[in-house]
Amino acid sequence: MIQEPKGKLGILTPGMGAVASTFMAGVIAVNKGISRPFGSVTQMGHIRLGKRTENRNPLIKDFVPLAKLTDIVFGGWDIFEDNIYESATNAAVLDKTLLDQLRPELEAIKPMKAVFDKRYVKKLDGHWVKKANTKMELAEALMEDIRRFKKENGCDRIVIVWCGSTETYIEPGDVHSSIEKLEEGLRNNDPAIPSSMIYAYAAIKLGIPYVNGAPNLSVDVPAIIELAKQTKTPIMGKDFKTGQTLMKTIVAPGLKARSLGIKGWFSTNILGNRDGEVLDDPESFKSKEVSKLSVLDEILNPELNPELYGDLYHKVRINYYPPHGDNKEGWDNIDIFGWLGYGMQIKIDFLCRDSILAAPIVLDLALLMDFAKRSELYGIQEWLSFYFKSPQAGAGLHAQHDIFVQQEKLLNTLRHLMGEELITHLGMDYYY
Numbered sequence: 001m002i003q004e005p006k007g008k009l010g011i012l013t014p015g016m017g018a019v020a021s022t023f024m025a026g027v028i029a030v031n032k033g034i035s036r037p038f039g040s041v042t043q044m045g046h047i048r049l050g051k052r053t054e055n056r057n058p059l060i061k062d063f064v065p066l067a068k069l070t071d072i073v074f075g076g077w078d079i080f081e082d083n084i085y086e087s088a089t090n091a092a093v094l095d096k097t098l099l100d101q102l103r104p105e106l107e108a109i110k111p112m113k114a115v116f117d118k119r120y121v122k123k124l125d126g127h128w129v130k131k132a133n134t135k136m137e138l139a140e141a142l143m144e145d146i147r148r149f150k151k152e153n154g155c156d157r158i159v160i161v162w163c164g165s166t167e168t169y170i171e172p173g174d175v176h177s178s179i180e181k182l183e184e185g186l187r188n189n190d191p192a193i194p195s196s197m198i199y200a201y202a203a204i205k206l207g208i209p210y211v212n213g214a215p216n217l218s219v220d221v222p223a224i225i226e227l228a229k230q231t232k233t234p235i236m237g238k239d240f241k242t243g244q245t246l247m248k249t250i251v252a253p254g255l256k257a258r259s260l261g262i263k264g265w266f267s268t269n270i271l272g273n274r275d276g277e278v279l280d281d282p283e284s285f286k287s288k289e290v291s292k293l294s295v296l297d298e299i300l301n302p303e304l305n306p307e308l309y310g311d312l313y314h315k316v317r318i319n320y321y322p323p324h325g326d327n328k329e330g331w332d333n334i335d336i337f338g339w340l341g342y343g344m345q346i347k348i349d350f351l352c353r354d355s356i357l358a359a360p361i362v363l364d365l366a367l368l369m370d371f372a373k374r375s376e377l378y379g380i381q382e383w384l385s386f387y388f389k390s391p392q393a394g395a396g397l398h399a400q401h402d403i404f405v406q407q408e409k410l411l412n413t414l415r416h417l418m419g420e421e422l423i424t425h426l427g428m429d430y431y432y
């Protein structure tokens, strides 16, 4: 049984920097009729239903009972006290003329005090931070924030999407292996529990859907996955798929589909926003690097195709370059080979806008995770892999990275949940 979305949906983001402010300002601009939600698959994308001859192609938002954009209330946490108008102004993603038209609404969105420990994000320092003796007390304070926000804003439901900074790389360990050990670790201030995991624990304990937009471990450990099952909460991560990885997962499946070989793929990024500054720290970059490198292996499957992809040299670099601001430049040099081994090169220079690509993903994920919860789905939501660089998968399963496989999985899951026939592209019209 899918419950209808009634009343208001609160979307809370731990981290209210460039991505979160671009997302919030964007939804408000759309609601005011100033702009359109380009890039949002739920708002602008259609879904084919039934046979091609039936001509049923509704917009996804008209097919699936999603919350309306006008029913969304925004909130969140940050280590800086700036309201969303100030944060969006600092991020300099959106024009000042647009922000000024939204000023009263944006100024009203103020961050709650963050759970933050500099050990996990070395390049940041902020004072708008909660103080407590233990990490468990911090989790309880976050739960209190969520309850209060829900009540004060008259929300029917809440979804949380992590839009905070990338934390230093942490390997999953013993403290992450079960709920009991994680809770003991929270009480004993275990250093292997970073701030993002405290937010995740608090949300999931309350049964609130949780999305992880960064490569942080966060909801990708057995303890949190177990907790999500226990509290029947949908979870998904990691790391929004934007920019260079989006291009990679569009181009690589096409080359593989035509059995073209790849010798090397060198990717470098220059960006100058706060995210770029955080990623300038080698320990934060390590989290990002792991997330970005996994993509090609899964798509190309070198074990199965050693002649085509066995010797592929894959390198990813991120360079902090302040003059570019949020306008990232992603360069790819791809050395490919074709018939009889003759070499060719592809160069991609994607002059993208990071937060412009990420904002609609935040919106889609918040709406679809709320829908998942109302559809009684819980645990890892693999059908939302489409939106992630390093999608979580069930135990023992490989993540799917090919964007077209991910898209089919997303659309077929929606068809299935809504009682429509799945589309396999194997209709009788192929046979004589």
Ligand SMILES: NC(=O)c1ccc[n+]([C@@H]2O[C@H](COP(=O)([O-])OP(=O)(O)OC[C@H]3O[C@@H](n4cnc5c(N)ncnc54)[C@H](O)[C@@H]3O)[C@@H](O)[C@H]2O)c1
Pocket (backbone or CB within 6 Å): 014, 015, 016, 017, 018, 019, 020, 077, 078, 079, 080, 091, 114, 115, 116, 117, 121, 124, 126, 162, 163, 164, 165, 166, 195, 196, 213, 214, 215, 239, 240, 241, 242, 243, 273, 274, 275, 354, 355, 357, 358
């Ligand atoms: N923009 C993209 O295309 C993209 C793609 C994939 C992932 N991401 C990830 O999304 C996240 C946000 O990116 P951004 O460009 O908005 O970065 P940003 O630096 O502008 O914003 C992050 C915000 O999080 C805050 N923060 C850090 N730790 C926090 C904590 N513990 N609690 C609350 N707030 C905290 C920071 O103060 C900052 O305001 C980053 O982790 C980034 O790697 C972004």
